[in-house]
Amino acid sequence: MGCTGSRHALRGGVRSPHAWGRSRSGRAHHTVALKSSTLGSLSLERDEEMMKWRDDGGAGAAKTPQLMRRQKQVPGSPAREPEVINVWELMDGLDDRDEEGDDANAGGEKPAPGSPAFDPDVVAAFRKALDEIPPPPAPDGPGNDEERIKKPDGPGAGGGGDEVCVRKREIQRFPGIVRARVSAFQQRIDAKLAKLAPPPPAVPPPPDSARKVVVYLTSLRGVRKTYEDCWSTRSVLQSYGVRVDERDLSMHAGFKDELHAALGSSAGRLPQVFADGRHLGGAEEIRRMHEAGELSEALEACEMAPPPSCPGGKGVALEACSGCGGVRFVPCEECSGSCKVFVEEAGTFRRCPECNENGLVRCPLCSL
Structure with missing residues (x-):
């Protein structure tokens, strides 16, 4: 009916005017008869070209002749093996140099102890800051034991350089070295300040303590350890045969005041x-x-006690006193231990001036 079939059109029987118009535009278009085998081969080749273009990232199409010339002019740097630098070799000899510098400066002018160079507060603050530094974290795995640091080729090097392999455990030891040096410096300052500091004041002696041994103790057995220490010390001192003045704090409160006046708040335990x-x-x-043999030298200035055969003699004997039985206190004869006396002129009772708060007085036979 005037219509051309598809086979006739594909064989080149009739061509549309649009195809002739495209051929005149400058680019040649070819008409190819496609079959099943040809279609598969064409699509496969096209896919391979697309994959190559994607892998290349389109860089091949974007390259310009100027960029190609620039790449040809840049010379490739030769591959070098990573250089290993031992940090301990670099640190070797620094301590000796510091000591030599200290010896050289010893003859020169020394800064005053109050100067900023030897200020204990500054050193203490620096030492406290070092102590507050948290410890370095442990490596996550065996591969993190080394760290690569870029080492420049020279002072004028722009960006090139070699990578230096440094062990992390060597870097982590540096804070410990600094802390040790600061501690040694602090010890030197403390030693100098101790030499310049005035000596501590001597402990004032208790009253009536010349040429004899004075022992402050207690006869109460509330604390077993204290009681045993008191009487074991008393036995050790009596074994040397010196005059021992036992002052029992549980029998007389005035002894406690004497002890605090002599030692202050550092009296400690009895x-x-x-x-x-x-x-x-x-x-x-x-x-x-006593075990080291030093107690006899400390007691050389004390007088010896009289022999026990001397009746009524003053001093401490190995036998108990006949007046107090070794207690060192007897009841008051004025008030009979009541701490009160009757005054006939006033017609009232008053505090006994002869005895202590317990109505006791020191034994006149064995008290020193």
């Missing part, structure tokens, strides 16, 4: 021993001096 007015210490110090 017993406390004084030899010729010099403080020797407590039970532990007396036991240590």
